[in-house]
Amino acid sequence: MTERNMALALExxxxxxxxxxxxxxxxxxxxxxxxxxxxxFNENVNPGWLEYRKSVSTDAAFIEWEDEGDVFRDxxxxxxxxxxxxxxxxxxCNGTARQILPAFTGTG
Numbered sequence: 001m002t003e004r005n006m007a008l009a010l011e012x013x014x015x016x017x018x019x020x021x022x023x024x025x026x027x028x029x030x031x032x033x034x035x036x037x038x039x040x041f042n043e044n045v046n047p048g049w050l051e052y053r054k055s056v057s058t059d060a061a062f063i064e065w066e067d068e069g070d071v072f073r074d075x076x077x078x079x080x081x082x083x084x085x086x087x088x089x090x091x092x093c094n095g096t097a098r099q100i101l102p103a104f105t106g107t108g
Contacts, residue, residue, distance in 0.1 A: 030075040037063050 019029060035073045041049075063072040 025075070033075060034063055 002103070011071075019025065019033065062078070062080075064072045065075045066073040067082060070082050071079050073079050
């Protein structure tokens with residue numbers, strides 16, 4: 001890696017850490033994070049996945065920004081049940097679903 005590339009990488013790392021450590025983000029910063037994350041995922045992780053998701057959903061992308069217990073929130077504060085993870089997550093996820101499902105189905 002050239003000295004110039006190292007300097008650019010360090011500058012980018014500082015920018016990203018600054019966003020992560022910020023108490024709040026502007027709407028412009030949130031939009032930039034979304035666009036950069038989608039581009040990086042599409043270029044470096046799985047190019048076909050986003051195209052597939054767009055074919056089955058009108059809102060195919062969100063950025064996991066905060067987490068707490070068995071939920072996570074995207075950049076805009078929308079809360080999701082966190083059912084991804086390592087061993088033992090199934091029980092935690094099912095427990096959360098059992099707790100909140102009645103509110104959505106009117107059975108509780």
